[in-house]
Amino acid sequence: MxxxxxxxxxxxxxxxxxxxxxxxxxxxxxxxxxxxxxxxHPGAAAVIPVDADGKIIMVRQYRNATDGWTLEIPAGCLDHPGEDPLECACRELEEETGHQAKKMDFLYKFYSSIGICDEIIHIYVARDLVKTEQSLDEDEFVTVEHHSLDALLEMCFQGVIMDNKTISALLAYRYKYKL
Structure with a gap:
């Protein structure tokens, strides 16, 4: 109605x-x-970094909400209202994985939890990566892992990966690029 x-x-x-x-x-x-x-919430950006071998660079980090370590795509909050989500995605990619991308493509955006939160997360795909250095915040403890898309999707369906932005981003990536 x-x-x-x-x-x-x-x-x-x-x-x-x-x-x-x-x-x-x-x-x-x-x-x-x-x-x-x-x-x-000010919003966030996340990125699917695809390395030269076609593997996806993931970050493993502690999350208070789960009281455990999670495997996710790199992501972070917009620093201020109106910040360009692409700038945020590039910043988080380098901070968390130690890579810059020569090519960043917008994939989609979504509300993270539409019933209770106004956060919008913008998802990008990063390609043609150049190795730099991780630059973590003092309260971030992140390890970097490389996985095939098939292995990551299997982890989603097994309940190993339970982060919504990561699950939806990986499925959208597979669908859009017909992988």
């Missing part, structure tokens, strides 16, 4: 360094109102 939905107000609950939690008062077309919680 479509119609006019109005946001009547917003109350900030928490303001962190990366995310903000607000409640919003919403009025629906039938006149009823509701209070909805929303996590506000």
């Amino acid at each position: 479509e119609g006019t939905i109005k946001k009547l107000g917003q109350t900030e609950i928490y303001r962190g360094s990366r995310v903000h939690l607000v409640t919003e008062t919403i009025q629906f077309p039938n006149g009823k109102r509701a209070e909805w919680e929303l996590i506000q």
Whole structure:
């Protein structure tokens, strides 16, 4: 059912360094109102780095949400509202993997968790990589691994890789490039 939905107000609950939690008062077309919680996020960019052998460079890092180590494509938050997601993707590629790309192609973008968060993640494919050096933040502990697309997709279906941006990006990459 479509119609006019109005946001009547917003109350900030928490303001962190990366995310903000607000409640919003919403009025629906039938006149009823509701209070909805929303996590506000500046957005992010992620990249599928493809090496000269066609393998994908992945990063293994600790994630607090899982209380464990995860295997993911390199990614990071936009530094500020309005930052070009391509610049963010290039920065994160070099920081986390120690590579720059001569060619970066936009693949797609998506809401990370549309029911509760306004974060949009922009996905790129990096090719023609040049080795540089990792430049990790002081709170990042990242190891770099190279895997075939088939092996990574199998890890997704086995539940080894459970990160949504990585799973959807790998599937989109396979679909778009008919691999």
